[in-house]
Amino acid sequence: MIKRSTLRAQVAGALRDEILAGRLPAGSHFTVKEIAEQYGVSATPVREALVDLAAQGLLDVEQHRGFRVHEFTIDDYRSMVKARMVVLDGLFHGYFSEEGPVPVLALDAAVLASVRRRAEAAVRAAHAGDLDVLIGYDLRYWRELSEVIGNRYICDFLDRLRVQCWVYSVPFLRKEHEMAKRLWSGHRVLVDAVEREDAQATRQIMDGYHRHSLALAE
Structure with missing residues (x-):
């Protein structure tokens, strides 16, 4: 028997994927009954899932x-990217302290290997212009990398910002004739820099990531 909490998470995840993919575009209206009928479940876990997504913005x-579905503006996007910049920079600055990098990555090779697999998959998807695949790997990549060098409260905040940034940018990216040229693909070089404890290279890659995100707004 599937628990209600599991149904709630499944429905929330499925709807979030629909929103991220642009299949539920900004401004789309729906009721609890419509979603419950669509997924063949009762109204209660659907209502809870929708409330969860509303809490995520x-x-x-x-x-x-x-x-x-919430409609983000260009000013919302710029503000989200800038907020992400501040938090990410603080996160990496905390890892590269004055005494050197905090030796946490070396202690968890399995997690680092997982981050690298996400990076490789994200880079392949970016080069292929496969937006749906890229989004999934990009979100997991940043989540795992942030968890290794941060704390879960910061990770939750960054994950929410990153989802919202994707929701705003996906409709515009899909209109690009050469989408692959517009997608950031520095996942692998960033994790390489972090692994070899190269603070300067890490900051340079992060600066490029931020500039790329803001350039999309233009």
Whole structure:
């Protein structure tokens, strides 16, 4: 028997993927009943899943009408990227302290190997212009890398910002004729720099990542 909490997470995950892929575009309206019928489940876990997505900033609650996919503006996107910059820079600065890098990566080779696998897959997807595959690996890559050198509260915040940035940018990226040229693919070189404890290279790659994200806004 599938637990209600599991159904709640499954429905939330499926809807988040639909929003990220652009199949539920900004401004789309739907009710709990419509989603429950679509997925063949009861209303309660659906309602809880939609409330969870609303708490993540992906849905707006409309009184007596149900839910609507949130519409992010260009100013929202710029602000999210800049907030991400501040937090990520602080995270990496904390790892590369004045005494040198915190020796946490060397202690967890299995996690580092997982991050590297995500990086390799993300780079391949970026070069191929496969946006759907890239988003999934990109989110997992940054989540795992941030968890290795940060704490879960920061990771949760960064994950939420990254999802929101993707939600805003996906519709525009899909209109690009040469999408692959617009996608950041520095995942592998970044994890290489972090692994060899190269603070200067890490900062340079991160600066390029931030500039790339802001350039998309233009």
